[in-house]
Amino acid sequence: MAELAMRAEKLDGADGLAGKRAEFVLDEVVYLDGNSLGALPAAVPGRVADVVGRQWGELRIRSWEESGWWTAPERIGDRIAPLIGAAAGQVVVGDSTSVNVFKALVAAVRMANAGPAGGEGVSGGAGRAGGEGLAGGEGVSGGEGVSGRRDEIVVDATTFPTDGYIAESAARMTGCTLRPVVPAEVPGVLGDRTAAVLLNHVDYRTGRLHDLPALTAAVHRAGAIAVWDLCHSAGALPVGLDEHGVDLAVGCTYKYLNGGPGSPAYLYVRRELQDRFDSPLPGWNSHAEPFGMRPEYEPGPGALRGRVGTPDILSMLALEAALDVWDGVSIEAVRAKSLALTDFFLECVAAYVPAGRVESVTPVAHGERGSQVALRCDDAGEVMKRLIERGVVGDFRAPDVLRFGFTPLYVGFGDVERAARVLAEVLR
Amino acid sequence: MAELAMRAEKLDGADGLAGKRAEFVLDEVVYLDGNSLGALPAAVPGRVADVVGRQWGELRIRSWEESGWWTAPERIGDRIAPLIGAAAGQVVVGDSTSVNVFKALVAAVRMANAGPAGGEGVSGGAGRAGGEGLAGGEGVSGGEGVSGRRDEIVVDATTFPTDGYIAESAARMTGCTLRPVVPAEVPGVLGDRTAAVLLNHVDYRTGRLHDLPALTAAVHRAGAIAVWDLCHSAGALPVGLDEHGVDLAVGCTYKYLNGGPGSPAYLYVRRELQDRFDSPLPGWNSHAEPFGMRPEYEPGPGALRGRVGTPDILSMLALEAALDVWDGVSIEAVRAKSLALTDFFLECVAAYVPAGRVESVTPVAHGERGSQVALRCDDAGEVMKRLIERGVVGDFRAPDVLRFGFTPLYVGFGDVERAARVLAEVLR
Numbered sequence: 001m002a003e004l005a006m007r008a009e010k011l012d013g014a015d016g017l018a019g020k021r022a023e024f025v026l027d028e029v030v031y032l033d034g035n036s037l038g039a040l041p042a043a044v045p046g047r048v049a050d051v052v053g054r055q056w057g058e059l060r061i062r063s064w065e066e067s068g069w070w071t072a073p074e075r076i077g078d079r080i081a082p083l084i085g086a087a088a089g090q091v092v093v094g095d096s097t098s099v100n101v102f103k104a105l106v107a108a109v110r111m112a113n114a115g116p117a118g119g120e121g122v123s124g125g126a127g128r129a130g131g132e133g134l135a136g137g138e139g140v141s142g143g144e145g146v147s148g149r150r151d152e153i154v155v156d157a158t159t160f161p162t163d164g165y166i167a168e169s170a171a172r173m174t175g176c177t178l179r180p181v182v183p184a185e186v187p188g189v190l191g192d193r194t195a196a197v198l199l200n201h202v203d204y205r206t207g208r209l210h211d212l213p214a215l216t217a218a219v220h221r222a223g224a225i226a227v228w229d230l231c232h233s234a235g236a237l238p239v240g241l242d243e244h245g246v247d248l249a250v251g252c253t254y255k256y257l258n259g260g261p262g263s264p265a266y267l268y269v270r271r272e273l274q275d276r277f278d279s280p281l282p283g284w285n286s287h288a289e290p291f292g293m294r295p296e297y298e299p300g301p302g303a304l305r306g307r308v309g310t311p312d313i314l315s316m317l318a319l320e321a322a323l324d325v326w327d328g329v330s331i332e333a334v335r336a337k338s339l340a341l342t343d344f345f346l347e348c349v350a351a352y353v354p355a356g357r358v359e360s361v362t363p364v365a366h367g368e369r370g371s372q373v374a375l376r377c378d379d380a381g382e383v384m385k386r387l388i389e390r391g392v393v394g395d396f397r398a399p400d401v402l403r404f405g406f407t408p409l410y411v412g413f414g415d416v417e418r419a420a421r422v423l424a425e426v427l428r
Numbered sequence: 429m430a431e432l433a434m435r436a437e438k439l440d441g442a443d444g445l446a447g448k449r450a451e452f453v454l455d456e457v458v459y460l461d462g463n464s465l466g467a468l469p470a471a472v473p474g475r476v477a478d479v480v481g482r483q484w485g486e487l488r489i490r491s492w493e494e495s496g497w498w499t500a501p502e503r504i505g506d507r508i509a510p511l512i513g514a515a516a517g518q519v520v521v522g523d524s525t526s527v528n529v530f531k532a533l534v535a536a537v538r539m540a541n542a543g544p545a546g547g548e549g550v551s552g553g554a555g556r557a558g559g560e561g562l563a564g565g566e567g568v569s570g571g572e573g574v575s576g577r578r579d580e581i582v583v584d585a586t587t588f589p590t591d592g593y594i595a596e597s598a599a600r601m602t603g604c605t606l607r608p609v610v611p612a613e614v615p616g617v618l619g620d621r622t623a624a625v626l627l628n629h630v631d632y633r634t635g636r637l638h639d640l641p642a643l644t645a646a647v648h649r650a651g652a653i654a655v656w657d658l659c660h661s662a663g664a665l666p667v668g669l670d671e672h673g674v675d676l677a678v679g680c681t682y683k684y685l686n687g688g689p690g691s692p693a694y695l696y697v698r699r700e701l702q703d704r705f706d707s708p709l710p711g712w713n714s715h716a717e718p719f720g721m722r723p724e725y726e727p728g729p730g731a732l733r734g735r736v737g738t739p740d741i742l743s744m745l746a747l748e749a750a751l752d753v754w755d756g757v758s759i760e761a762v763r764a765k766s767l768a769l770t771d772f773f774l775e776c777v778a779a780y781v782p783a784g785r786v787e788s789v790t791p792v793a794h795g796e797r798g799s800q801v802a803l804r805c806d807d808a809g810e811v812m813k814r815l816i817e818r819g820v821v822g823d824f825r826a827p828d829v830l831r832f833g834f835t836p837l838y839v840g841f842g843d844v845e846r847a848a849r850v851l852a853e854v855l856r
Binding site: 027036039044060095162164168254263283291294309316398 | 534588633720
């Protein structure tokens, strides 16, 4: 025991990111739930007070221009972009993850059927009501595809449920069939009927990291569109969207990006696909000339096509302030520390916890591990309650998983050792 | 001149709502843009600081339960409900107005085709991917309806553009045709192909108040679903959703409800229709058992079916604090003052402004007037700039409209007289 505690102290002493902890509001609790709700960055309260008191309270309507409210979705998108390996101009912030999954999947099915020329292919372009394209759609009897139409959406069967529910709706509304398969089996089911594939970069339950480059390549070989959900990877490990040719991606900002409870999600639209991004939610904020008040919809250029309604400024600017903690941080350094933390946690658990009492469902191989460790035990719900009472906060995922998230910007090795020690006490 | 200023003083002295102004952060500016962004209620900054600093910063993840975050969408919906004439349990807060228009219209088309028994009628119930129902839908050639299917969405041709764009998308994705007509002509175009009708209670440009009871009754006589956009009426005048049998309604909260820039919108689903509300955005927050993490979607009971993803807590709780100003206020008193303010403004403009220099496009009849006055003049853009420089803030709507919104909770008759006087100076 003493040995692991000493190791922790040494590791903390050598941790190049250790200073980042001071940029968060934290107390004596070991907070291992940053993969559900990130801790409060210290810069946020002051910034929010300014947004409310001065920007809203004093400047009022003028702030849409003078305080940069109108352009916040793209500006903050560009702050997130480097963390997910995207060049500027491809990420827009707004709405919830679920809403963005819907936009991405419907747009993906349209792209997959519009052909590489884009926009005005066989399935029709934006804006014509009814009567477009070839087949399928809500209300059509039978699930059979018309020859040549891509009418299948493949979805990760182990996905966080909302992605599956929304994928089902997107399928229903675009005349597609939904095919849930586990990620490992995805390449085997792809074909010329596949329109889009929705995958999670990291499994929310087990913490398994999926092979984004290989799966994206497989989707592309089949001629389909790859949509990735980055909720459990962005801010914890390199994603490499541009490098790996991902088409569309979505993610939340309240986990490893510390944007605050329910802070707005983001949508990535690969630059080459932006002109073909035909949104099912073409709100006035995505219009080429939003203040022209024109009755005809004409989508604007670039990532802002992913915008819908008026941006939610308080939450959005809290997120912007929260992103300051990333200044000068390399995501590769974050990843290195993340793996060291989860390695060390597994080591401490093995040393402290009675053998057989818990079983890790998180992969051992670094290439297959996100930034969390999930331990299965029959009484997980009760165990987590007692852990929280003792100042170690993780979460419980039904029916039997203890989930511990490791946020490299503010979790240290001493926290890890203490968490494992308290866990062992509770389990004994 | 002196006479109108004296009248204003008297009117302010007799104004039962005059004390409400002290509950807002205001300065010497005459703020007549509360129909675009409501002023800051004084209770908001402190509440937001608590939400950020204590609820997020200290309680962190525990706040989902302990601070009532999870139930905020329904709880705040119930605060808005009395202002729009709705009994509790029918309003849910979240997402933007545009996203709620999409939910409402798609659900309306499904309801209209599901028959009165609801849920599992000819167009099928929730959750089956592909292949349901009879006809139409994205990708189907030709716009012709299959006999018996209601396949037309009627939309206010003078609507705020986003409603029209979203209605077009809803039509495209449900195999409907979109039919834009001016509200007065709506009754004449309704028939057994009409699925849903989307109308604005108050026209955003002219300030015209449409006849919600009569239009709703006409829609119902045709067997269709009435969807109302309340953005420019809620908080300014009685709406009477329950009384007039409105089916679905949406509205924003950042105008007369003072929720803050881009604060979340709301959705009203009439109680009798809730079991038939089949959302196109069935996110996990609308699930019967959201933490069951079940792969199958099963919608929860009541208005929460309108929820989608994780609620945007900072903005939502700022809105909740903002709603405190309505304690003890009757919407009938607000309406009486609103009409008195707009009457007095028209009177002052007639007295001060050179004849023929501006023309009001807002109806004179009380029964046809919202809470704004729109004046047309060729150089409206330039005139509004100069008004703002002189401390009278309204807004400009292209191409030629000066728009002045009168928020009875914080605008007084002295403000009105001054606004008209400054307007006359600018126009001379």
